[in-house]
Amino acid sequence: MSDATYAPANASNDLIALGDSITKAGVQGIRFTTATVLGWIGAMKFTAYEAGAIEGLVASSPLTNWLYSVFSVQGASNLIGATEIAVAALIIAGAKFPKAALLGALGAVATFLVTASFLFTAPVTEPSLGGFPALSVVPGQFLLKDIVLLAAAVFLAGDAVKRIARNS
Template sequence: MNGTTTEISQRSPTSQIGYYISLFGAALILLWIGVFKFTPTEAAAIKPLVENHFLTSFVYDVMSVQAVSNTIGVIEIIIALLLIFSVKFAFLRRYAGIGMIITFLMTLSYLLTTPGVWKIVDGVPVTDFFILKDLMLLGFGLMILQKK
């Protein structure tokens, strides 16, 4: 790998289009949600997730609700920028992939640690689908980590 994305251009046009839609789509989602983390609304919304997880429950002992949310937002924005810049600098893809894997494994684990996140509606188990979308983003993170 020479630091560029020439290996992507050797694929079929459909594969290239799919890859770039996934890359820029993931970057947009991370950037948008990352910016939203700087609002009091989002800081309050993620508090039950963070405070009920065994790996993150301590953070509110050392930081405010908004500071925790801001920190998560900065991480999400950095990962989005790594994705965007990996179009030109392929070596950044590895860091973006690692960041995505850690981020989305963490957020998906909230489905198992947050009380009341699962409900039965009309006999069908449902959850907060804004977290469930992270399953696809985790898969894309694994894909870009694999790319050479």
């Protein structure tokens, strides 16, 4: 084989290896930043400030408004916060344990599906700008990030399934 035909293949393999390394770093970044967001926001749910801040969102959704018939505003917020912290812990544990990764990722998918659904149930448009597609800062733009976090959670679920399959 001549040097001319060997060099491009070698360069291609080097780029593939580099891409694999970057992807592995990205997976870990997605894992730990998703867990950080969930854990931090979950911890905030234990404050009266955050319980009051989410009250309108929770009350506006048919998926979550029932919480206030069972719990107080703070009690519902505490339950949501505890769930978010547990999901974050599973995602972190998932760095070592693929089954925990899958449970955490599925919990995050459920969490972000619910919060993304608030885009359809809460008043998220800005009337002073003519309504849709102009989003209000809160809650519209605040909630918009959840569709990216939903995609990250789906990605983590897929990664966990692959890891579980490799370990079988």
